[in-house]
Amino acid sequence: MRVVIAEDLALLRDGLTHILDAYGHQVVEAVADGPSVLPALTRHRPDIAVVDVRLPPTFTDEGLQAALAARVEMPGLPVLVLSQHVEQLYARELLADRSGGVGYLLKDRVSNVGQFIDALRRVADGGMVMDPEVVSQLLARNSGVQPLQDLTAREREVLGLMAEGRSNAAIAGRLFVTEKAVSKHINNIFSKLGMPPSDDDNRRVLAVLAYLNS
Amino acid sequence: MDSSVRSTIWQQLRPGALAAVQGLAVALLSLGTNVALFALSVVSLALIPALGIGFALFPAVTVLVRLSLTAQRRLSRWAGTPIASPYAPVPAGARLGTWQRFRWVVSDPATWRDFAWLIPGTITGGVCLLAFALPAYGLEGALFVPLVLYLTIDWYGYGVFWPMDNFAKAWLSAPQGWLLLAGGLAVAHWLVWLHFRFAGFFLAPTRAQELALRVRHLAATRADTIDTQAAELRRIERDLHDGAQARLVALRMSIGLAEKLMADDPARAARLLSEAQETSGHALADLRNLVRGIYPPVLVERGLPGAVEALALTAPLPVDVDVQLPGSPPAAVESAAYFAVAEALTNIAKHSGARRAWIHVVHRDGVLSLVVGDDGRGGASPDAGTGLAGVRRRLAAFDGTMTVQSPPGGPTVVTMELPCELSSPRTSPSSGTG
Numbered sequence: 001m002r003v004v005i006a007e008d009l010a011l012l013r014d015g016l017t018h019i020l021d022a023y024g025h026q027v028v029e030a031v032a033d034g035p036s037v038l039p040a041l042t043r044h045r046p047d048i049a050v051v052d053v054r055l056p057p058t059f060t061d062e063g064l065q066a067a068l069a070a071r072v073e074m075p076g077l078p079v080l081v082l083s084q085h086v087e088q089l090y091a092r093e094l095l096a097d098r099s100g101g102v103g104y105l106l107k108d109r110v111s112n113v114g115q116f117i118d119a120l121r122r123v124a125d126g127g128m129v130m131d132p133e134v135v136s137q138l139l140a141r142n143s144g145v146q147p148l149q150d151l152t153a154r155e156r157e158v159l160g161l162m163a164e165g166r167s168n169a170a171i172a173g174r175l176f177v178t179e180k181a182v183s184k185h186i187n188n189i190f191s192k193l194g195m196p197p198s199d200d201d202n203r204r205v206l207a208v209l210a211y212l213n214s
Numbered sequence: 215m216d217s218s219v220r221s222t223i224w225q226q227l228r229p230g231a232l233a234a235v236q237g238l239a240v241a242l243l244s245l246g247t248n249v250a251l252f253a254l255s256v257v258s259l260a261l262i263p264a265l266g267i268g269f270a271l272f273p274a275v276t277v278l279v280r281l282s283l284t285a286q287r288r289l290s291r292w293a294g295t296p297i298a299s300p301y302a303p304v305p306a307g308a309r310l311g312t313w314q315r316f317r318w319v320v321s322d323p324a325t326w327r328d329f330a331w332l333i334p335g336t337i338t339g340g341v342c343l344l345a346f347a348l349p350a351y352g353l354e355g356a357l358f359v360p361l362v363l364y365l366t367i368d369w370y371g372y373g374v375f376w377p378m379d380n381f382a383k384a385w386l387s388a389p390q391g392w393l394l395l396a397g398g399l400a401v402a403h404w405l406v407w408l409h410f411r412f413a414g415f416f417l418a419p420t421r422a423q424e425l426a427l428r429v430r431h432l433a434a435t436r437a438d439t440i441d442t443q444a445a446e447l448r449r450i451e452r453d454l455h456d457g458a459q460a461r462l463v464a465l466r467m468s469i470g471l472a473e474k475l476m477a478d479d480p481a482r483a484a485r486l487l488s489e490a491q492e493t494s495g496h497a498l499a500d501l502r503n504l505v506r507g508i509y510p511p512v513l514v515e516r517g518l519p520g521a522v523e524a525l526a527l528t529a530p531l532p533v534d535v536d537v538q539l540p541g542s543p544p545a546a547v548e549s550a551a552y553f554a555v556a557e558a559l560t561n562i563a564k565h566s567g568a569r570r571a572w573i574h575v576v577h578r579d580g581v582l583s584l585v586v587g588d589d590g591r592g593g594a595s596p597d598a599g600t601g602l603a604g605v606r607r608r609l610a611a612f613d614g615t616m617t618v619q620s621p622p623g624g625p626t627v628v629t630m631e632l633p634c635e636l637s638s639p640r641t642s643p644s645s646g647t648g
Contacts (some may be wrong), residue, residue, distance in 0.1 A: 054515060061515035085502050085511045088527040108498045111491060141530055197461065 001047040001124055004061055005030040005061060006037045007082075008055050016110065021116050041070045041077065052107075053083040053090065064090055076098060078124045082107050088141075091134045100131030103129035103165075107132040122165060129165035136160065150192050157183040230349070236406050237291045237345025243289070244339020246281040252332040254573025255279065270312050273319045279328050283417060286335075290417075296411040300324040300419035303430065317375055323378040324423065332414035338409045345405040348398025355391025450504065457500035465493045509549060518548045522555055522573055529559050534572040541580055541636030551575075551584055551632060554605045554616070558586040558628045561601055565589025566626060577636055583628045592624030605630070 003025050007013040010032075017027045028044045031037055033056040041049055049070065055063040067079045080103035081094060094102050103123040109131065110116045119129040139160055142148050151159065154175075161171045168186070172179040190196070254275045262268030272342035280301065290297040302322040305314065319325050359372050372387040419427060505511065513521040519537040525531035542548065555573060562571050568590030575584050596602035596618050606616045614632035 054511075059514070064515075083511075085506065087524050088510050089512065089524040090515070092527070106498075108495055111494065137528060141528065 001025045001120075002028045002044065003120075004028060004037075004040050004044055004046040004049045006034075006040075006049065006051040006055060006066070008032045008052065012052075012107070019110070019113055019116070023113075025120075033057060034066055037063065037066035038070055038073070039202055042076065045074070045077075048078040048080060048120060050080045050082065050120070053081060054147060061090075064093070065100045068093060076101055076126070077210075078126065079103070080105065080120060080123050080129070082110070086131050086134050086137075088134065091214075100128055103132060104173060105129065105131045106133060107167075119165070127165055132160075132164055135163040138163065147193050150187060152208060155185050155189050155192075158182060159189055162186065162189075222431060227399060230402050233293070233402035233406050234349050234399065236289065237342040238357060239289055239401055240286070240293075240339050240406060240409060241343035241346065242334050243282065243286055244342070248332045248336040250281060251275070251279050252329075252336075253327055257330070266312075269316045273312075273315045276319045276325055279325075280369070281334070283328055283331070286413070286454055287417060290410045290413065293406050293410055295356070295407055295414070297410065297414050297418045298424070298427070300327075300417070300423045300427075302423075309394055317340045323420070327416050331413065335416070336415060337528050338412055342405050342409050342589075345398070345402035349395050349402065350398075352391045352393070352395030352398050355387040356395055356547060357391070359387040359391070377423045435613075438607050442608060442611070450508065451498070453504050453507075457504070460496045461493050461497035461500065465490050465497065468493065510552060513552055514606040517542045518551060518575065521548075521552050522575060525552070525556055525559060526573060529571065530563050531568060532570050533559070534570070534598075536573070537575040539575060539636065540627065541577075541638055543577070543632070543634045543636055547632050547634045549581065550608055550614070551582060551630070554609060554630050555584055557601050557605050558630075561594060561628075562586070562588045562590060562626070565594065566592075568624075568626075576633075580633055580635065582632045582634050582636075584632075585624060586630075587627040590626060591622075592620045592626050593622045594618055594626050594628075602628070 003014050003020055005013060005020075005027055007016060007030070013030050013032065017030060020027050028046055030039045031040050032055075034057065037051065037055070039048075049067065051063045053061055053064045053066045055066075064081060067081055071077055071079060075097075076099055078101035079094075081090070082092070082105055084107055086104065086106055091104050092105055101123055103119055105116075105119065109119070123129055139148070139156065148156070157175065158171060161174060166174070168179050168182045172182045175182070234381065245297035255272070258268050258271035258275045260268070261271055284299065287297045287299060301324050302318070304310070305318055355372050372390065380393065468486045468490040472483040472490065475483040475486065510521060512524045516524070519539055522537055523535050526535045543551065555575075559571065559573075562568050566588045571588040573584070573586050575582070578585070595604070596606055596616065602616065602618060609616055609630060609632060612632050612634070614630060616628065616630045618626070618628050620626035620628075
């Protein structure tokens, strides 16, 4: 995959480049400030952009703004946003266009290299990856709301993993059950939430997140 | 009568009626206490040469004078012309002896200005009786004279007609009564207002006293701020010491041991390394929480509007957010405002049982005002819980105030105000609610 990185700390920029290299991906450009992000993305049209939320010169949310702007200009451009902290607010903004190819992770998730590369690939394929912290906050916030109260503990677990962007197979592996059992749980969840069932993993996750985030 | 007409009439009459009651209160208090207090003051002053009785008596009389005049100042606030309290504070230290107490009282100029007020105050306070008596007399003529004459007495006098000895004549009192009632209600407010404007010359703090009061307020809030800062630093130190720092120590131990075991027991070394991985994750989580408590990153990235919106999103109940800020407040004010709103939201989630909450933030006339309300059960008090009291202390450092309206049964509205100027608009756009 061809990757553009936007990260201001040299240590982390180099670390990311090394990891991607090690897994056979090509970092076509690594930029260190907000204004360079959009030109780099338009120039290279990478398979995925890995962007830090906070970048110079203002050290506010320039990276996030650049990522959002890039997706307006190049719809569907896969973007994985990294940050030292996660905010529901940003997750909502990233999910707003409902077109997939979006990831939002804490920076320390990178340390679990295998999972990070996996997430990167899923986002590049038009999938969706949300940090477990975002998902657990969403579930905690909505846990008192009526339809979620009707879910069983196991269904809630499945919903959480789904919202993190995991496939049926991955959820089955994680919960030590068969894939068939997982899809049964998922059908139950959808009928309890009053959503049309869908085979498309990505649309499914988007629906759940949009539902929780509304 | 139609209820809206009734309420319109009441709206017209209300200020006058209120002023009439205020006038009565002023008159009763002034006439009832001023002269007696003046006499007591004079006697106690006269007794000063007499073997020290006066030294003890005068401060005691002063206490009474201040009680009465403090009540009169409270009335002035009620009447909308507030007069602040001018008294010098009790000198610090242990119990005051008779002589120190006397010196404190005598050296406070407010004592003598109070004394000077007692007689003029009796006169203007007496005039304030008119504010009540005129409308009352008017009401009598308008409604009761015919009735009284009809029911009991042979003759009665009212207004310019004396005597009225038959029932037909008694109706003459009605127009006079209405006139007096209307006139009385119209002037009542002005009588009370004049009284208190005049009282201000004697009872309000002088410019020097005002400055002294201000200095005292600043010293108190500064001391509070320093205490709060120190407590914050202690908390941060403890969190680092018991959290991230301890975890980094454990991390180094795991890595060190893994390094040693690498050759002999690679399986165990790998296990230690994955433990180290997990510990480092916990350390980072600790640091994230700590940073959030010091200065929330979202406040840096999005300013107050975005940060308040982010707060609302993580609250366990639906919160409507309305932020109207043409610029951004100074960073310190922003942070204080953020934590104040966060605390108010926490309180709502914990105690109110509310189903909805709302946050309004505006900047008007040099004041940033943050209003947080809910539809819960009410009964919140900044004196009961430490949370809101802490907010009040924090805001005081910026000359900010907090008021809590929370009748039993709700709803609760917490209003926090911080005087500040806004700087130029932020460059980073903030998304709307939705």
